[in-house]
Amino acid sequence: MTDQHISPLDQARILSEALPHMQEYDEETIVIKYGGHAMGAEDTAKAFARDIVLLEQTAINPVVVHGGGPQIATMLKRLGIQSEFAAGLRITDAATIEIVEMVLAGSVNKQIVGYINEAGGKAVGLSGKDGNMVKASKTTRTMIDPGSNIEKAIDLGFVGDPEKVDLTLLNQLIGYELIPVLAPLATSKEGQTLNVNADTFAGAIAGALKAKRLLLLTDVPGVLDKSKKLIPDLSIKDARKLIADGTISGGMIPKVETCIYALEQGVQGVVIIDGKMQHAVLLELFTNQGTGTLIHK
């Protein structure tokens, strides 16, 4: 429905109904992870940016963490660089990390910053490398080799797991009512640039900030069951079962693991929602209508 179809009185009612929600989040920090798949359409991306500015305007402190998996894939393909995933993570060699950084901290980051600023906000685009914000260690994963059935280590290259978050820079930005827009890159102890899964990065930031809420925006309505029906709420225990039995797979695994991590770090409300739906953020925060999957203890 567009504004033309809502009477001025209904518009006023809608605003009034948002008041208790605005009060609940007053001066609170909310981390919003904007997935690469959700950023597709320009009008939805601009609506997303407008929602972020509205949050800032209502005395909420939004922190945006973005992905960009599909955008990295497009650039790698254009350059003729092959890319593979293992355990849901991109195997990142020396040539790939250069492109990952160029796409995430460059084009994707600046596009989101541009849209937020166009909507009247003051966004600042950074990666986890800035201000030594996120230090990571090289990710180690093992996999069962289907041929031999033996567990073996996978070398993911320049891929990292966040180890330490320094909030100095973020707290400064938030204090000045600037909107941080973060690309999921980190630095290793040795000074290497590491590619971090954007969900994992968002969880680390939300946990360190003790954010009130973490919203993960993706391209599906939330966590789906075996018959592709939305699961509106999911306990940590049941989420683990769904990962173990394969109902939750691929890119949904780091998302759900991030939700579990964030809850354990004290983030109060963690949801996976459809970022392709216009104003998904406002619906989630300012109405009683939860749309995606709420993960809880």
Ligand SMILES: Nc1ncnc2c1ncn2[C@@H]1O[C@H](COP(=O)(O)OP(=O)(O)O)[C@@H](O)[C@H]1O
């Ligand atoms: N149980 C599940 N419910 C919903 N999506 C799932 C599930 N298992 C796997 N997926 C996949 O996870 C994808 C979301 O992860 P990903 O592609 O990494 O998104 P993003 O770019 O938003 O991080 C969905 O598009 C879907 O293909």
Ligand SMILES: CC(=O)N[C@@H](CCC(=O)OP(=O)(O)O)C(=O)O
């Ligand atoms: C290690 C790893 O896999 N990093 C991701 C970072 C981007 C990301 O996570 O983007 P989405 O949220 O859009 O999936 C990658 O290279 O694709």
